[in-house]
Amino acid sequence: MPDDLQHLRLTEPPLPNPALPERPAQVHGRFAVSPAPAYAALDLGTNNCRLLIGSPTASGFRVVDSFSRIVRLGEGLASTGELAEPAMDRAVAALAACADKLFRRPIRQFQAVATEACRRAGNGAAFLARVEAETGLRPRIISAREEAELAMESCAPLLEETDRRALLFDIGGGSTEIAWIRVPPRGSRLPGAPTAELIGYISLPLGVVTLAERAGASCFTEEGFHAVVEEVATHLLAFDRVHCIGQEIRAGGVRLIGTSGTVTTLAGVALALPRYRRPLVDGRTLDMGMADQALGDLFALGRAGLAAHPCVGPDRVDFVLPGCAVYAAIRHVWPLPALTVADRGLREGMLLRMMRADRWPGARAATSRRAVT
Incomplete structure (x- = not known):
């Protein structure tokens, strides 16, 4: 999906900080100093490589540049336990494009993370060493917990x-x-403290790439689709029992937020957009009736219809229904009346974390402690 340039609201606007990070030794020594510094965040995922560069404003930050490419880094990983050479080549090419953007622009702080594919792959560390040697970038493999925290930070x-x-x-x-x-409650928050606190999290080894490879064409059938829904729901029910989430939902005041290509696609279909537009989707709350109808419409399109749809396209046709099956399981286990759609994720979370840490030095220490636990 295209990354539209726009403003994102922060809880606290950042303030200048004179410190500049070291650039990787392989690439010209330092980032350039800028009177209006920008922050950069890179997320190397199982399916996509994404970069976001943002500059602080009085009310938040302005996205000044971005990059997103489907690299399918996790292709074949579930069956071999290793990252495949063609997948690594695609990812390195995308990361080289990101490095070119970064090294041509003054950057104040930069963070790069790698997620599930590199966590699981037997050759994940060796691949990241190759990335550093060829691009000068050093993505850090983060835990599932930190991945959940960054998503929470971006959506807070x-x-x-x-x-x-x-x-x-x-x-x-x-x-x-x-x-x-x-x-x-807002009155109880300390200055610089996060606006949300993680009570618990679960990471399921079930994503759109792994499910697409395993389930294949079966997700385009009712039987195959519902088999995935039931599998995911089993994991979710165990998590629900630990945290009594259903009970909290019945008490009220619980918001359901979804952030992923699956959810933004559902929103694009629900809103009948002639083409995907992030400003019309990010932060939009959909009545569950609308979301359910969009899910049914996507399933009814079939492979050819999905490939032709302006909010899907041929590059994502194999991933949409596996993602919809995961969403349907969430919807089944936790039947909330509405869904808030977030076209934001780890990159935005990293930017928000860096900017808040610059404004509130105490938040920097808290962030560092979270990152190593």
Whole structure:
């Protein structure tokens, strides 16, 4: 999907910080100093390589550049346990394009992370060493917990005063993260403190790439689709029992937030967009009736219809229905009346974290402690 340039609202606007990070030794020594510094975040996932560069503003940050490419890094990983050479070549080419963008622009702080594919692959560390040697970038493999935290950080601005809890799901290429979140009352928050707290999380080794490879064409049939729904629901019910989420939902004040290509596609279909437009989707709350209808419409399209749809396209045709099956399981286990759609994720979470840490030095220490636990 295209990354439209636009403004994202922050909880706290960042302030300048004179410190500049070291650039990787292989690439010209340092990032350039800028009077209006930009922050950059890179997310190397199982299916996509994404870069986001943002510059602070009075009300948040402005996206000044972005990059997104489907690389299918996790292709074949489920069957071999290793990253395949063609997949690594595609990812290195995308990362080289990101490095070119980064090294031509003044950057104040930069973070790069790698997720499920590199966590699971036997040759994940060797691949990242190759990435550093060939591009100068050094993505850090993060835990499933930190992945959930970053998704939570990016979506926290979508929470409202009436929310007591939030249930956030991120359907990725190689895994699905579910975060159960406490929303502290606004009057009780310390300056610089996060606006949401992670109560619990679960990472399912079921993402759109792994499910597409395993289930294949069966997801285009009712029987195959519902088999995936039931498998995912079994994992979710165990998580529900631990945290009594259903009970909290019945008490009210729980918001369901979804962040992934699956959810934004559902929103694009529900809103009947002639082409996908992020400003019309990000932060939009859909009545569940609309979301359910969109899911049914996507399933009814079949492979040819999905490939031709302006919110899907041929590159994503194999991944949409596996993702919809994961969403349907979430919808079945936790029948909330509405879904808030977030076209944001780890990159936005990293930017928000860096900017908040610059404004509130105490938040930097707290962030560092979270990153190593």
